[in-house]
Amino acid sequence: MEEKQLLTKELDAEILQLIAKFGFERAIKVMQSMTCSDRIITNTHKVDLVVHFLKIKATEVFDVPISTLLTATDESSKQARMCSYYLLITYLDMSYRSVGKYYKKSNRSTRYNYKKLEEILSIKSYYKELYERFVVLERLFINYLIQLNMK
Structure with a gap:
């Protein structure tokens, strides 16, 4: 209570x-x-813009080069991708498959990383640094969605 x-x-x-x-x-x-209820997802051009924005901001927040975001196996790159998947699925109601296409990952990989971040967010005190970065990225993402919807 x-x-x-x-x-x-x-x-x-x-x-x-x-x-x-x-x-x-x-x-x-x-x-x-x-x-x-009228989601941004209905406009393919806007979805492309949102995904591109999210990729750029994720590389800034997690301090990884944009050229290696999709392929790198270091922890920061994985976390940046994981947070991006989570935000796209949560806020845009995108399917695992459609998110995976933008990041050149399988449906299974996208789903696994989404669920993994969901678990991490439930015990945020243990993953403090990741959680703080996620919150920053989430705020930037929400602000961008609001600006895009207001236009």
Whole structure:
């Protein structure tokens, strides 16, 4: 129960910050663009833009070269890809197969990494550095989606 109250207070604080930053009308539009059923996924060109944006930001946040993002086997590159899969599947309702096509990975590999990150996020205190990077990437991604939906 106490955790629920903390989450409610955190949500209230974030909503107030959103209103302070954008004003009431724009804050409502931002929230509507995040929750509307008309997904960005319907426009293939926009999906390509979003995936490209996510690849670039993932390489910046995880400090890996863009040229090796899809093929490198070092831990940072794997984490960058894993977070990207998770964000695309979670926020755009993309299938494992369609995400895998953008990253030249199999359906099985994409699903495995999605589930692995899901587990990691449930025990975030153990994976503190990865979690912090994920939060940064997630915020950048959400802001980009909002900007794309507002246009």
